[in-house]
Amino acid sequence: MSERQAFKRQLDRVYAWYTLAFFLFVLMLAGLEQLGLPRVWIGFIFLLSTIALYAVIGIMSRTTDATEYYVAGRRVPAVYNGMATGADWMSAASFIGLAGTLYLSGYNGLAFVMGWTGGYVLVALLLAPYLRKFGQFTIPDFLGERYGGHWPRLLGMGAAIVCSFTYLVAQIYGVGLITSHLTGVAFELGVFLGLGGILVCSFLGGMRAVTWTQVAQYIILIVAYLIPVVWLSVKQTGAPVPQLVYGFQLEKVTAKEKLLTHDPKELQVRELYRQRAETLTEKLRDPAAALTADKAAAEARLTALREANAPSAAISAAEKALSALPRDVVSARTTWSRARDEALLKSRPLNGMAPHAQQYAGDPDGDADAQQAFSTSRRNFLALVFCLMVGTAALPHILMRYYTTPTVREARRSVTWSLFFIFLLYVTAPALAVLVKYEVFHTVVGTPLDQLPQWVASWHKVDASLMAIRDINMDGILQLNELTIAGDIVVLAAPEIGGLPYVVTGLVAAGGLAAALSTADGLLLTIANALSHDLYYKMIDPNASTARRVTISKVLLLVVALAAAYVAAQKPADILFLVSAAFSFAAAAFFPALVLGIFWKRANGIAAALGMVAGLGVTVYYMVTTQPWLREAFGITQPIALWWDILPISAGVFGVPVGFAVIVLVSLVTRRPSPKAQALVEFVRYPHRR
Amino acid sequence: MIPERPTVAPQYSLYWRKTRALTAVLLLIWAGVSFGVTYFARDLDFEFLGWPFSFWMAGQGALLVYGLIIAGYAWAMDRLDQAHGVQEPEE
Numbered sequence: 001m002s003e004r005q006a007f008k009r010q011l012d013r014v015y016a017w018y019t020l021a022f023f024l025f026v027l028m029l030a031g032l033e034q035l036g037l038p039r040v041w042i043g044f045i046f047l048l049s050t051i052a053l054y055a056v057i058g059i060m061s062r063t064t065d066a067t068e069y070y071v072a073g074r075r076v077p078a079v080y081n082g083m084a085t086g087a088d089w090m091s092a093a094s095f096i097g098l099a100g101t102l103y104l105s106g107y108n109g110l111a112f113v114m115g116w117t118g119g120y121v122l123v124a125l126l127l128a129p130y131l132r133k134f135g136q137f138t139i140p141d142f143l144g145e146r147y148g149g150h151w152p153r154l155l156g157m158g159a160a161i162v163c164s165f166t167y168l169v170a171q172i173y174g175v176g177l178i179t180s181h182l183t184g185v186a187f188e189l190g191v192f193l194g195l196g197g198i199l200v201c202s203f204l205g206g207m208r209a210v211t212w213t214q215v216a217q218y219i220i221l222i223v224a225y226l227i228p229v230v231w232l233s234v235k236q237t238g239a240p241v242p243q244l245v246y247g248f249q250l251e252k253v254t255a256k257e258k259l260l261t262h263d264p265k266e267l268q269v270r271e272l273y274r275q276r277a278e279t280l281t282e283k284l285r286d287p288a289a290a291l292t293a294d295k296a297a298a299e300a301r302l303t304a305l306r307e308a309n310a311p312s313a314a315i316s317a318a319e320k321a322l323s324a325l326p327r328d329v330v331s332a333r334t335t336w337s338r339a340r341d342e343a344l345l346k347s348r349p350l351n352g353m354a355p356h357a358q359q360y361a362g363d364p365d366g367d368a369d370a371q372q373a374f375s376t377s378r379r380n381f382l383a384l385v386f387c388l389m390v391g392t393a394a395l396p397h398i399l400m401r402y403y404t405t406p407t408v409r410e411a412r413r414s415v416t417w418s419l420f421f422i423f424l425l426y427v428t429a430p431a432l433a434v435l436v437k438y439e440v441f442h443t444v445v446g447t448p449l450d451q452l453p454q455w456v457a458s459w460h461k462v463d464a465s466l467m468a469i470r471d472i473n474m475d476g477i478l479q480l481n482e483l484t485i486a487g488d489i490v491v492l493a494a495p496e497i498g499g500l501p502y503v504v505t506g507l508v509a510a511g512g513l514a515a516a517l518s519t520a521d522g523l524l525l526t527i528a529n530a531l532s533h534d535l536y537y538k539m540i541d542p543n544a545s546t547a548r549r550v551t552i553s554k555v556l557l558l559v560v561a562l563a564a565a566y567v568a569a570q571k572p573a574d575i576l577f578l579v580s581a582a583f584s585f586a587a588a589a590f591f592p593a594l595v596l597g598i599f600w601k602r603a604n605g606i607a608a609a610l611g612m613v614a615g616l617g618v619t620v621y622y623m624v625t626t627q628p629w630l631r632e633a634f635g636i637t638q639p640i641a642l643w644w645d646i647l648p649i650s651a652g653v654f655g656v657p658v659g660f661a662v663i664v665l666v667s668l669v670t671r672r673p674s675p676k677a678q679a680l681v682e683f684v685r686y687p688h689r690r
Numbered sequence: 691m692i693p694e695r696p697t698v699a700p701q702y703s704l705y706w707r708k709t710r711a712l713t714a715v716l717l718l719i720w721a722g723v724s725f726g727v728t729y730f731a732r733d734l735d736f737e738f739l740g741w742p743f744s745f746w747m748a749g750q751g752a753l754l755v756y757g758l759i760i761a762g763y764a765w766a767m768d769r770l771d772q773a774h775g776v777q778e779p780e781e
Contacts, residue, residue, distance in 0.1 A: 107748065110745070110748035110749055113748065113753070114724060114728070114748055114752050117752075117756055118720065118723075121716070121717075121720045121756050121759050121760060122720075124759075124764070125713050125716055125717060125759075125760075125763055126713070243750070245740070247739055247741035247746065248740045250740075250741060250742075250745070357745050359731035359742075359744055360731065360732060364732060374732075378729065378731075381728065382729065385724060385725070386725075389724065407778050408778055409764075409767075409768060409778060412763065412764035412767055412768075413764050415764070416757070416760045416761045416764055419756060419757050419760055420757065423753055427750055427753055430749040430750075599710070685709070686702060686706075686776045687777060687778045688771075688775070688776040688777060688779060690779075
């Protein structure tokens, strides 16, 4: 006990010094920036120094001992496990994407905030203490021991790899994006640079190195997230606690939304977009003819200009217009239908965004259509919350973390700490979204184009897909519907919106990098451990020595990491969807089998295996038949048939109940599990049992 | 490590019953906050500390309740462990 306390005190000291050093480092860079250090250098210094830091922690924690490698020696104190879980949990999507989603969809985006925190209630109450008591190495381990036979373990392993791999690809993709933004190197190079940072850490020291790195990464990411938001809040409201005061800003945003909806200039812009959408719809009726006509018109215009000896600028503009036309009918169809969808969106009030504080779409007191829209939107919100929560409580890389605490008691307390550290970011993201929206509505919209704030112009220049402006009614003033903003900008540009120096922008990027790397570390370890421990050690060669198992795990780690980097470098379409899909997959595959395995002695192996297959099967089937990208990938042409209008992202809402039902029904008609399995259930339920 | 025979003394089965009851009650609260309050979000639109109530609930209130549930569970289980003598042996 006292040894444990001494260890914790030592950790407290190390991380206090580390935090202090980190602050000094940022201050030093800020000073250098004032002295004229170029921006791209600041980006490089942030990138290289943080990766070097993670590498040093990795090298210091190197190990070949199995308990150290797989579960960090089971002596991670609750607070630190909580911090590590926070970093493990919060991915690039949470760090960069969440506030953007909230900016774009207002209340409806809060499904992510609730889902990604509420899941920890399930972790705490149903899984973490019992898994800690079980005290082995992986999640398929539990399924294998509890249900016996190879199938539950093998299925668990397969599901763990599928969920973690999709998630891993998304993280490495995020790493590539951030590195290339931060330093200007090519995306592919960024991917492999980041990969180095991930590998040097998990490769040498496994869970032990990953844990201590994740704690360091958590500190960076939370500091990086909070500074710009606090600053923005001080600037707008005078109070440094954005979480407590953004309600008042929300009120102002709502008032402004009402004005903007009826603003004559906005109406004019929307009408122009409506006409454009109509023209495009007309063209799309016969793309071949329309394309020929467009070409002829552009050529005629060019000839006319040349004959009239027009100024060369006008001629080259006309040449550009001609060469910008779609090459053939196929590309014309895709270009035009994309343009039409955008125009349709922009013909709607508030640039197609729902009023920020409005709960759900539609109107329960409106006509039949509005009522339908309302109940569909509400149903989907609840279904998404359910899937994200159950998925959170089933993702193997998170559950695995609770193997690393010293005791059951510490595991329970550690979930409290996990939620606390996650809470800090998740309660801030909605505030950031509202503060940025306030800023956009009040200092950007309605401003003459030549007087726009500095950050608008600079991000417009960095990447036109992040921020684009088109003065469609040519009045020289920016209307809301003339501005296109990608969600990611909300976090990335927050420091500049608040008028902070560039060093804070670099800090934010380093924070995003920390979020992506820490999650990638945890995922990579989950996959490699599933293969080396569950497949190789438990099924192929049970006599393998621990050193051999650890070595195999390290080799696999390398292979999996390279495979994931290869996939990420292909820039797979619709990566965000894949991430969300991983939640539904994990929920359907693991949750019923794990929970029933602990709370219902009667659940047996064959039922668990069938339940996992059925749950996952239903989820995959629903997703493949309803999600446009997957439909195309699998060549499915039958019309989309949604069940109760539930969107494909929430497919787990069907898979989870099916999984439970199959396990219960099959268990009841088959034999009781063996006395050994029942004894294991008793063992995990009582903390004192040895 | 794992005993071969499943034997449970009576005071231990009471411990497990209480654990289950506590878990069930806390899960009910969790479900009520997550799905009950959210279902009626449009109707719970009154102002609360500057926010529309349901917006505050989804953005902060629910998260606070989750935290309380988890912290309360850890605390109550500690006491339950002690009361039934099933706490982990100190090493």
